[in-house]
Amino acid sequence: MADTPHDGTGTVLRLGATQYTVTNIVIQYTDPNADAEKIDVSHLGLTTGASIMTQDKPLQGSTKDTGRTVQFDYLGKAPIADASTGTCSITIGGTAIPGFSSLPFTVNACTLTLATNDAIKGQATLRVARV
Template sequence: MAITPHDGAGTVFSFGGSNFTVTNIVYNLTDPATDNKIDVSHLGLTAGNTVETMDRPLKGSATDTGREIVIEYLGKNIVEDASSATLVITHAGVQLLSKSSTVMSSSLTFATNDAVKGTATFKVAR
C-alpha cells in the first residue's frame, strides 16, 4: 500500500497543560485591516472607470488578529472557552507552531459507533 507523503498522522497539540491527538487543522490567515472599504460601484459607471469605494461604516474589532485555527481532536476533554495559553502544534516530534492563543469556541461530539471528538477554535496572536 502506498504511503501518503503529506499525511497529518502523528500531529498533536497542547494547550493549558493538556495534550490532544489531532484529526484535522484549518489555519486561517487574514488581514483585518484590508476590509475597511466597501465597493459602492453602480451600473451608471462606464467601462474602464475605477471602482468606487467608501469607508466601512462599522469597523472590525480592534483585538482581531486575523489569525484563527480550528482544530478537531480525539478525546473527551473539552478545551475551556475564553481560556488563554500557549498553543503548541507538533507533527512527528517537530514543533510547527507555538503562539499565545485564546479559545473562541469549543465543543464535543458524541455519536454512536464513533470516537468522541472535540473541536476548538483559537484566536492566535500575530
C-alpha cells in the same frame, strides 16, 4: 519510510500542558488589515468601463482580531471551555510550525459530538495572538 509532505502523521497539538489527539487541524493566517480599508460602493447606474467606486469602511474591525486562527477536531470526552486562555503549540514530527510555537490563545468556540457507534469527538476554534 520516506517523508511525505502531504501526511500529517506525528502532528501534536498542545494547549498548555494538555496534549490533544487530533484528527484534523486547519491553520489560518490572515492579515486583518489587508484590503480592509475600503468597501465597494459601485452601483448599477455606472456605465460600462467606469472605474470601481470605493469609500472608507464606516466601522472599524475588532482590536482583538489577530487574523490567526486554529481549528481542530480531537478525540476526547471533555469540551474545551470557551474563552479559556493559555499557550498553544503545534509540531509535526517534533518540528514546530512557523508562527505557532508557544503562542497565547483564546478559545472562540468548542463543540462536543456524541454519536452511536462512534468515538466522542470535539472541535475547537482558537484565536491565536501575533507575536
